[in-house]
Amino acid sequence: MDALRYVFLVFHLFGFAALLGGVFYQLRGKDTVTGGYMVTSAVVQLVTGAGLIWTRTSLDLPVNGAKMWVKLGLDVLVAAAALIGMRNKQAWAFFSVASFTAAAVVVAVVWK
Numbered sequence: 692m693d694a695l696r697y698v699f700l701v702f703h704l705f706g707f708a709a710l711l712g713g714v715f716y717q718l719r720g721k722d723t724v725t726g727g728y729m730v731t732s733a734v735v736q737l738v739t740g741a742g743l744i745w746t747r748t749s750l751d752l753p754v755n756g757a758k759m760w761v762k763l764g765l766d767v768l769v770a771a772a773a774l775i776g777m778r779n780k781q782a783w784a785f786f787s788v789a790s791f792t793a794a795a796v797v798v799a800v801v802w803k
Contacts, residue, residue: 696746699739706735707796710769714789723785725776733770733788736795740766758802765795 709732717723740762747754769791776784 692746692750696743696750699742699746702735703739703743706732706739707792710736710788710792711796714785714792717785723782724780725773725785725788727777729773729788730770730777733766733773736766737763737770755802758798761798761802762795765791765798769795 710729713726713728713732740759744754744759769788772784772787772791775781776788
């Protein structure tokens with residue numbers, strides 16, 4: 692079960708890297724649009740985040756419930772903004788994905 696937790700953690704980090712890496716890559720150009728990779732990465736974040744919580748509770752490791760609810764809310768906002776941005780091709784959705792992703796990282800790192 693511990694190995695599964697690490698698999699979820701690695702793919703959770705891959706999802707984050709795909710989201711924020713894509714944001715930084717697109718900021719170099721003039722066309723800031725939300726692509727399908729952002730929606731896929733947001734879904735990866737949601738699924739692997741739930742998997743991480745599941746494995747931690749299964750192994751009787753501590754889980755900060757309030758922090759996890761905040762992260763879940765931010766991940767849902769990322770997924771919703773990415774989906775809206777992919778359909779409407781508007782810049783505000785792109786910057787919303789970037790902001791919500793950065794906020795999720797700050798919550799993950801700073802909140803103990």
